[in-house]
Amino acid sequence: MTQTETNIRLSVGEEFCKPVLFINKVDRLISELKLSPQATFEKIDKITREINDLIKKIRPEGSGWGVDFAKNSVTVGSAKHGWGFTYEILLEKGLKPQDVFAKYNEGDIQWLRDNLPLDEPMLRMIVDHLPDPISASKYRIPHIWGGDLNSELGQALQKSDPNGPLYGMITKIFLDPKRNFQPTLIGRVFSGTFNQTDSIYLVNSDSSSRVKRLGVMEITDLLDVPKIPAGNLFAIFGFICPSGETFMSTNAVPKDREERKRLPSFEKIHYACKAVVSRSIKPKDPHEIDKLDDVVSKWLKADPTAEYRRDEESGEFILSGIDPLQIEILVKRINKQVNINIGEPIIVYREKITEKSPIYYTKSANSHNRILLYIEPLDEITEHLIETGKVNDLQNDKDRAKILREEAGWDAKEARRIVDVYQGSALVNGTSGLQRFDRVKSYLSAAFRDWLGNCIIAKEPATGIKVIFTDMTIHEDTRHTSYGQIAGMAFSAMSLAMLDANPHIFEPVQKIDIKSPQGSEGSVTAIITKRRGRITNVVPEGEYVRIQGQIPAAETIGIADDIRGSTQGRAFFGYEFLGFEKVPASLEEDLIMEIRKRKNMPLELPSRKSWERFIYKRT
Amino acid sequence: MVKVKNPDEIAKLVTSGSYEKKRIFSITAHIDHGKTTATDYLLRRAGLMRPEDAGQLQMTDSDLN
Numbered sequence: 001m002t003q004t005e006t007n008i009r010l011s012v013g014e015e016f017c018k019p020v021l022f023i024n025k026v027d028r029l030i031s032e033l034k035l036s037p038q039a040t041f042e043k044i045d046k047i048t049r050e051i052n053d054l055i056k057k058i059r060p061e062g063s064g065w066g067v068d069f070a071k072n073s074v075t076v077g078s079a080k081h082g083w084g085f086t087y088e089i090l091l092e093k094g095l096k097p098q099d100v101f102a103k104y105n106e107g108d109i110q111w112l113r114d115n116l117p118l119d120e121p122m123l124r125m126i127v128d129h130l131p132d133p134i135s136a137s138k139y140r141i142p143h144i145w146g147g148d149l150n151s152e153l154g155q156a157l158q159k160s161d162p163n164g165p166l167y168g169m170i171t172k173i174f175l176d177p178k179r180n181f182q183p184t185l186i187g188r189v190f191s192g193t194f195n196q197t198d199s200i201y202l203v204n205s206d207s208s209s210r211v212k213r214l215g216v217m218e219i220t221d222l223l224d225v226p227k228i229p230a231g232n233l234f235a236i237f238g239f240i241c242p243s244g245e246t247f248m249s250t251n252a253v254p255k256d257r258e259e260r261k262r263l264p265s266f267e268k269i270h271y272a273c274k275a276v277v278s279r280s281i282k283p284k285d286p287h288e289i290d291k292l293d294d295v296v297s298k299w300l301k302a303d304p305t306a307e308y309r310r311d312e313e314s315g316e317f318i319l320s321g322i323d324p325l326q327i328e329i330l331v332k333r334i335n336k337q338v339n340i341n342i343g344e345p346i347i348v349y350r351e352k353i354t355e356k357s358p359i360y361y362t363k364s365a366n367s368h369n370r371i372l373l374y375i376e377p378l379d380e381i382t383e384h385l386i387e388t389g390k391v392n393d394l395q396n397d398k399d400r401a402k403i404l405r406e407e408a409g410w411d412a413k414e415a416r417r418i419v420d421v422y423q424g425s426a427l428v429n430g431t432s433g434l435q436r437f438d439r440v441k442s443y444l445s446a447a448f449r450d451w452l453g454n455c456i457i458a459k460e461p462a463t464g465i466k467v468i469f470t471d472m473t474i475h476e477d478t479r480h481t482s483y484g485q486i487a488g489m490a491f492s493a494m495s496l497a498m499l500d501a502n503p504h505i506f507e508p509v510q511k512i513d514i515k516s517p518q519g520s521e522g523s524v525t526a527i528i529t530k531r532r533g534r535i536t537n538v539v540p541e542g543e544y545v546r547i548q549g550q551i552p553a554a555e556t557i558g559i560a561d562d563i564r565g566s567t568q569g570r571a572f573f574g575y576e577f578l579g580f581e582k583v584p585a586s587l588e589e590d591l592i593m594e595i596r597k598r599k600n601m602p603l604e605l606p607s608r609k610s611w612e613r614f615i616y617k618r619t
Numbered sequence: 620m621v622k623v624k625n626p627d628e629i630a631k632l633v634t635s636g637s638y639e640k641k642r643i644f645s646i647t648a649h650i651d652h653g654k655t656t657a658t659d660y661l662l663r664r665a666g667l668m669r670p671e672d673a674g675q676l677q678m679t680d681s682d683l684n
Contacts (some may be wrong), residue, residue, distance in 0.1 A: 003649040003650065004648060004649045004652075005650070007647040007648065008647075009646055010626065017645070024648075024652060024657065025653065026676070077659070079653040079656035079657040079659075079674060080653070080656060082674045083673070084659065117660065118657065118660040118673075119660040119661055119663060119664035119673075122657065122660065122661060123661065123664060126642050126644050127642060129638070130642050130644055131642075132638045132639055132640070132641050132642065133638055133641055133642075133643055134638050136643075155663060160638075162636070184633060188643065189628070216629060216633055218629070218667075219662065219667065219678055219679060222624045222669070223629055223630075223631050224626070224630075225626075225629070225630045226630075227634060228633060228634075229634060230634075231638055231641065231643075232633050232641075232643075233643060325650075401681040473645070574649065
């Protein structure tokens with residue numbers, strides 16, 4: 001239930017969408033597992049209870065949301081065979097659940113399809129239990145929108161007012177394979193009326209776009225509709241932007257850039273965009289490199305949980321994401337448009353520190369600039385705030401400081417002295433004021449980012465690091481303060497500090513949840529423990545045994561085949577990213593050398609001698 | 620539910636000021652648990668496919684295979 005649980009958490013808990021439940025694949029309980037009617041009802045009861053326990057934990061306060069078969073907000077059925085019912089449908093038809101079992105015994109699936117068609121209970125649940133757009137806006141807007149609720153716009157949004165200022169969100173990018181993967185943007189108008197002739201302004205991208213066609217989607221086709229009032233979905237052609245983007249009318253956009261930056265937007269869906277696995281892709285025809293760039297960036301706008309970068313040295317694209325399967329699907333889709341060579345999946349590790357370093361004092365290569373700094377582990381809350389983008393580099397210092405103070409307990413003064421945040425790490429100005437700092441600030445940020453991006457143990461990304469500089473000397477002549485000079489001194493100070501901060505390699509770990517037929521749990525458990533996995537829970541569930549635990553992502557490659565093999569394909573298998581854990585000491589050095597070898601780095605652990613010459617010695 | 624394949628009917632529904640019967644919903648589930656298959660039946664109800672095709676056609680499957 002791992003992924004189901006995440007989906008419910010996101011939609012009910014974060015988006016405040018009221019749930020109804022369809023329990024699918026009930027045909028398998030009946031004809032494959034041969035459960036008795038009684039056992040099937042118990043199973044359905046248990047699923048409903050579990051879903052409700054979760055909903056209760058995350059639903060909006062006072063909403064009373066939950067699902068209940070007796071109240072017709074649960075459908076039981078089989079989409080494969082096309083039947084389903086709610087309680088009231090059974091009553092109306094004078095049928096009993098046992099009748100379904102009888103029809104399976106007789107092998108008469110057509111009867112079920114004809115007499116209990118699945119669309120009926122689904123449609124009834126949607127109409128009878130889900131809110132209309134106006135009722136939903138009332139409680140959803142205060143939760144999902146970041147602006148002033150008492151403003152004209154805030155009031156219009158809460159009423160879903162078609163006469164209010166135009167405002168809405170692009171919720172999905174659809175790349176249509178039948179239209180040469182042209183993007184169709186799907187969104188929702190939350191206030192005002194969207195007209196075909198409108199030019200819209202994208203709040204987070206800070207750019208305006210013209211709409212070529214406006215309408216609604218009918219599966220994959222756009223049906224033109226000249227105006228879309230608040231409370232409706234729409235589809236447009238004409239441009240592309242990342243999904244989750246907020247839009248408004250270009251006419252209402254302030255001229256001043258600073259003012260534009262303060263425009264309210266919908267709460268970003270906080271994807272923790274963590275690279276856990278990556279694959280390299282390269283066009284078979286080198287001339288298609290720009291086309292590939294185009295194609296990849298389009299797919300990533302449709303799926304913002306993955307990312308890519310171009311590796312200048314090898315001319316490859318590195319595509320990375322949180323889920324090996326997701327990357328596999330993306331790569332397949334891209335391959336349909338551009339012929340590519342695809343590399344093996346590679347696990348992305350993290351370099352982290354576990355202690356505070358001593359202070360290091362270094363100089364630039366030309367000896368004209370100096371920096372004094374130390375590093376320490378960043379607390380986990382702040383790391384998370386940065387990784388999810390809730391704390392970011394584009395915020396003004398005051399807003400950022402407020403979040404850090406309130407949510408992560410930062411000291412008010414220090415929180416306002418953040419120079420940059422990147423990759424779950426922060427750069428803090430610990431001086432009481434510096435001459436000429438503005439001149440090198442962007443260089444220092446760039447150096448901080450470069451260093452984190454390819455850190456010192458094995459050029460893997462470093463996260464959770466707080467860099468605090470306590471003094472800096474900057475030469476007055478700009479010829480002596482180039483990026484190379486500033487980066488050189490910063491790199492060496494941070495690297496030396498890192499060596500003394502007990503650095504280690506951390507690996508991504510997946511949570512796994514397996515339902516395995518009774519009797520096979522022993523071999524499944526063995527497969528997991530053999531691969532450095534840990535079992536946390538083994539519970540019998542009827543014919544099945546549920547096995548929960550965790551396993552390093554590096555060990556999951558090929559595991560699905562092994563489990564399938566030892567359960568005759570009868571196991572259900574779910575996994576999800578859990579977090580990063582320190583690589584066991586006995587494996588760490590070999591792993592470092594393996595990564596270094598793959599990256600053509602010297603096969604040795606990093607040492608002081610690489611940076612010692614930058615140490616500043618008072619004379 | 621409005622029968623689709625009738626653009627004027629749809630435009631009328633979208634632009635009408637009446638919201639009581641309007642629903643914006645989404646279907647979410649674990650991969651391979653039947654989202655696309657179940658959606659077929661709603662499309663059938665809207666007149667977009669032959670009754671016997673529902674569950675087979677996977678009309679909202681966005682991958683060309």
